[in-house]
Amino acid sequence: MRWSRYFLYTLRDNPSDAEVVSHQLLARAGMIDKVAAGIYTYLPLGWRSIDKLSRIIREEMNAAGSVEVVMPCIQPAELWQESGRFQKYGRELLRIKDRHDRDFCFGPTHEEVITDFVRRRVTSYRQLPANLYQIQTKFRDEIRPRFGLMRGREFLMKDAYSFHSSAGSLDEAYRAMENAYRRVFDRCELSYTAVEADTGNIGGSESHEFMVLADTGEDAVAACECGYGANVEKATAGAIAPPPPWPGKVPAKPEAVHTPGASSVPDVAAFLKLDPAHFIKTMIVETDREFAIALVRGDDEINEVKLKNVLDATHIQLAAESKVEQVTGGAMGFSGPVGLKGIRIVADPEVMRMTVAAAGANRADYHLVGVVPGREFAPDLVADVRKARAGDPCPRCGAPLVLKRGIEVGHIFKLGTKYSEPMACNFLDEKGETHPMMMGCYGLGVGRTVAAAVEQNHDAAGIIWPRPLAPFEVELIALNPDVPAVRDAAEKLYGDLQGAGCEVFYDDRDERPGVKFNDADLVGFPVRVVVGKKGVEQGQAELSLRRDKVKVPTALPDAVAKTRELLSGV
RNA sequence: CGGGGCGUAGCUCAGCCUGGUAGAGCACACGGUUCGGGACCGUGUGGUCGGAGGUUCAAAUCCUCUCGCCCCGACCA
Incomplete structure (x- = not known):
């Protein structure tokens, strides 16, 4: 492809709204263009990367036994009402009405549609298992796209x-998909890790996320060298210290101590000359079905996702001040588990391991010292609801956990x-009995994976594409296209490289060398071939890798072979 | 939805506090000199200052409303 006939316009400045490097570089390299908040055009160069990743995904999905379909992006509300998610999904679901005032939505995911058409065609265990995939545009009306x-x-x-x-068959497919994902991300040359994950709104039993490790990642993962890894929403730990x-002396029974103005754990701990770990931290939460109390040790934090799950709730939030007073009879900031009635108490196991503790007294400016878990209060539920911390013992091997940031590219x-x-997606088994099908679902963010690749592969000058995702493999630069010898040599190389099967992007523009070099660095194709006046006089072109920029003078007749050699090495 | 910020030329921004002829750099067009790491000189094109209303002799500037965008928080296959 000749640059002069392509549609590529690089930006010298970062767009003012681009915060992270992948956004900045994809925009500056002329790959994406913002149309509205969180809505982008894939410009020609960007689409080539997307397309390359899509091909890799198709190959691996097909190889793993999945079959491609395409479902509509606009879906009738009835299907969502049937699954119960039309109400539950919340405002993230973009609802649409047609001219007849009928309800539709723009699909954020496709469980409903696929379950609907599978149930109308598959009725026997003999037709199972089935595995279908699509690459499709989704819309989720995120609170804050960025x-x-x-x-x-x-x-x-x-x-x-x-x-x-059967569950066994589901497990088989699950493992096959996990392996397919590993192959996809391996082929993209990404550094990633697969971690245990919470199932969130989609629901289900087992779940893994594929995280590309990057400091700008929005998710935190706890990882151990033994191979254990989990989203912090899910991460557990062995018994902590x-x-x-x-x-001093442990009081025989709890004493109410005046702690004026001190309500946070560190403040009260300092006031009472105790350690934060001596406290029971008490949080009152409101779910879609009840109020509840959660207890963690004073130096721990509540993990709201875990808590939401143990409470079997779909939504959870901290209770407002007025509700706290109503539920505990005391002031906000001085809550404790002792003497509470008519409300479920969930205690973290680490709380129950405490021999003696201090806690709020459910009375303004008072704390109870000498609370013994199990004696002064009995939790309705003992369950892991604490946030895992860096340094916690790994639940499998006991070594300290490390927290890292990651970009969720697959789930x-x-x-x-x-x-x-x-949705009554049933089948008849060999005995003629009806059962609902066991299902699995497997998501992989295509655009996000490309962005993650940029996050992981760039330098100050621009993108450094891994070859499998590079829009083009070779950038051929004619430095002085107005000099006939240079133009002729470059044109010949262009044709020869194409003939040899290389994806060449030929910068034939009438621009100064510096402009061409900087643009080449920015768009970041793996191999650069420069044809200039001095080189041509000596019968040479200059080859280099975007990655290390080491310049390799090469005789023109050898340039094609050398380019292919360099390409095979990246 | 809570808190903060920003909308001025295709892009990045100044001007606003303290009202008085709409600016810079880059980009773009033309001419000339340049040409292996974002050239230089000259000439030029380009903006209903996000929108509506108000105050005023006069509004990019002050006030009100509104729309859009960004950041932090809560939320999230």
Whole structure:
């Protein structure tokens, strides 16, 4: 492709709204263009990267036994009402009315549509398993889209769904998908990790996320060298170190101590000359079904996702001040588990391991010292609801956990019968009995993966594409196209490289050398071939890798072979 | 939805506080000199200052409303 006939306009300045490097570089390299918040045009160069990734995904999905379909992006509301998600999904679901005032939505995901058509065609265990995928535009009306392709509202996703007559069959597909994802990300040359994950709104039993490690990642993962890895929303830990010894005598029964104005754990701890780990931190939450109390050790934080799950809630938030007073009878900031009635109490196991503790007294400016878990209060539920911290012992091997940031590029779920049951997606087994199908679903963010690749592969000058995702493989620069010898040599090389099967982008523009070099660095194709006046006089072109920029003078007749050699090495 | 900020030329921004003929750099067009790391000189094109209303002799500037965008928080396959 000749630059002069292509549609590529690079930007000298970063767009003012681009915060992260992948957004800045994709915009400056002329790959994407913002149309509205979280909505982008893929310009020709950007689409080539997307297309390359899509091909890799198709190859691996096909190889793993999935079959491609395309479902509509506009979906009738009835299907969503049937699964119960038309109400539950919230404002993230973009609702649309047609001219007849009928309800539709722009699909944020496709469980409903696929479950609907599978149930109308598959009725026997003999037809199972089935595994279908698509690469499709989704729309999620995010509260806050940001970071360019990393978190758009409209975005490209590969989503696959599998249907099974048994848990074993589902497990088999799940592993096959996991392996397919590993192959996709391996082929993209990304540094990633697969971690255990919460299932969120999609629901289901088992779930893994594929995280590309990057400082700008929006998710935190806890990882251990033994191979354990989990989203912090999900991460557990082995037993953590007990609090330091209780200073002084342990009271025989709890004493109410006046702690004026001190309500945060560190403040009260300092006031009472205790360690934060001696406290029971008490949070009152409001879910879609009840008020509840959550207890963690004073130096821990509540993990709201875990708490939401153990409370079997779909929505959770901290209770407002007035509600706290209503529920505990005391002031906000002085809540404690002792004496509370008519409300469920969830205690973290680490709380129950405390031999003695201090806690709020449910009375303004008072704390109870000498609270013994199990004696002064009995939790309705003991469950892990604490946030894992860096340095916590790994739940598998006990070594200290490390927290890293990651970009979620893939997420696979075992859905079980979450959708097949309400939507009556059933099959007959060999005995003629009816069962809902077991389902799995497997998402992979296409645009996000390209953005993640840029996050992981760039320098101050621009993108450094991994070859499999590079829009073109070779950038050929004619430095002085007005000099006949240079133009002729460059034209010949252009033809020869194309003839040799290289994807060449030929900068034939009438621009100064500096402009061409800087643009080449910015768009970041793996191999650069420069044809200039001095070189041509000596019968040479100059080859270099974008990655290390080491210049390799090469005789013109050898340039094609050398280019291919360099390409095979990246 | 809560808190903060920004909308002025295709892009990045100044001007606004303290009202008085709409600016710079880049980009673009033309001429000339340049040409292996974002050239220089000259000439030029380009803006209903996001929109509506108000105050005023006079509004990019002050006030009100509104739309859009960005950041932090809560939220999130």
